[in-house]
Amino acid sequence: MTAAIDPRELRKALGAFVTGVTVITTREADGTPRGFTANSFTSVSLDPPLILVCIGKTAFSYPVFCAAKNFAVNILAEDQVDTSGVFASKEPDKFDRARWRTGAGGSPIIEDTTAWLDCETHDLVEAGDHVILIGRVIDFDHSNANPLGFCRGSYVQFGLERDAVAAAGQQTRVGAILESDGKILMLKDPQSGTYVLPTGSSLGSADDEKSLYGKVRALGVGADISFLFAVYESDNGNCQWVYYRGEIVYGPKEDPAVRMFGFDEMPWDKITDSALQTMLRRYVTERTENRFGIYVGDNERGQIHALSESYF
Numbered sequence: 001m002t003a004a005i006d007p008r009e010l011r012k013a014l015g016a017f018v019t020g021v022t023v024i025t026t027r028e029a030d031g032t033p034r035g036f037t038a039n040s041f042t043s044v045s046l047d048p049p050l051i052l053v054c055i056g057k058t059a060f061s062y063p064v065f066c067a068a069k070n071f072a073v074n075i076l077a078e079d080q081v082d083t084s085g086v087f088a089s090k091e092p093d094k095f096d097r098a099r100w101r102t103g104a105g106g107s108p109i110i111e112d113t114t115a116w117l118d119c120e121t122h123d124l125v126e127a128g129d130h131v132i133l134i135g136r137v138i139d140f141d142h143s144n145a146n147p148l149g150f151c152r153g154s155y156v157q158f159g160l161e162r163d164a165v166a167a168a169g170q171q172t173r174v175g176a177i178l179e180s181d182g183k184i185l186m187l188k189d190p191q192s193g194t195y196v197l198p199t200g201s202s203l204g205s206a207d208d209e210k211s212l213y214g215k216v217r218a219l220g221v222g223a224d225i226s227f228l229f230a231v232y233e234s235d236n237g238n239c240q241w242v243y244y245r246g247e248i249v250y251g252p253k254e255d256p257a258v259r260m261f262g263f264d265e266m267p268w269d270k271i272t273d274s275a276l277q278t279m280l281r282r283y284v285t286e287r288t289e290n291r292f293g294i295y296v297g298d299n300e301r302g303q304i305h306a307l308s309e310s311y312f
């Protein structure tokens with residue numbers, strides 16, 4: 001690494017580029033299926049039809065892909081976070097945990113993706129700690145399923161984001177978990193002494209004082225609120241909560257009602273809303289382990305769209 005380049009910062013800069021998520025598949029000479037999760041996929045040329053993907057030289061399947069005459073690109077749908085996790089792992093039985101069939105070129109084609117491209121290996125290009133696999137498309141198909149996205153180390157579910165925004169006009173409260181230097185901003189209710197997160201009637205803008213951004217501005221906070229973290233219902237479905245996570249850029253101003261809590265000093269006994277407490281506990285765990293997922297459900301039951309072991 002060139003001395004002037006900080007690899008962690010470079011990783012963060014590269015992670016700002018929103019990509020899809022693919023699973024690249026092939027077969028060993030004896031027919032054993034192999035595959036890995038990749039977001040370095042890019043289209044290259046329409047005529048001839050060429051695509052590329054970069055494989056790390058430390059991947060177990062690296063020699064297999066370098067020797068393969070064919071490979072396939074499976075572009076995952078937004079409900080295939082688990083599949084991404086399976087193929088990002090080093091488990092030997094990845095293909096026992098996915099539904100797939102064999103494509104025309106012999107490579108495994110994963111079922112229920114948003115698109116797939118069956119390719120012949122066209123070229124291999126050396127590129128630092130990766131090799132660029134260039135494939136020539138021999139067969140492909142696509143569906144209407146929403147694609148899975150990936151950005152800044154988290155999965156992005158576009159359909160879910162749209163649903164959350166669509167719901168914002170109804171009985172919806174929008175809140176944020178705002179972090180600075182490993183501490184979470186919480187607001188103290190002066191009467192009860194309990195703690196909550198900043199919330200508003202919509203995401204809105206800093207000029208709209210009822211919106212989340214407006215409330216955050218009133219606290220003297222500038223924040224970059226970028227990712228959806230949880231969506232759940234309370235009050236027998238009468239209220240929908242949409243929580244984002246974000247980073248504090250400046251602030252907050254001095255205010256006895258505003259407190260910043262480190263992960264190990266959270267006032268759990270004073271967070272009396274059980275759904276809020278569950279969500280915050282999950283945040284602290286996932287933040288500590290540097291993995292994020294999106295929670296969808298009600299305040300008792302729900303499903304966490306978990307992030308897999310991260311490449312980044």
Ligand SMILES: Cc1cc2nc3c(=O)[nH]c(=O)nc-3n(C[C@H](O)[C@H](O)[C@H](O)COP(=O)(O)O)c2cc1C
Pocket residue numbers: 021035036037038039040041054055056057058059060061062084087088089090091150308309310311
């Ligand atoms: C979202 C995501 C994107 C990834 N992108 C790539 C990639 O483009 N190239 C790569 O070599 N590995 C990538 N990885 C990491 C591989 O999936 C991971 O190293 C995997 O264990 C390789 O499998 P193997 O060792 O069985 O070959 C990515 C992982 C994730 C979760």
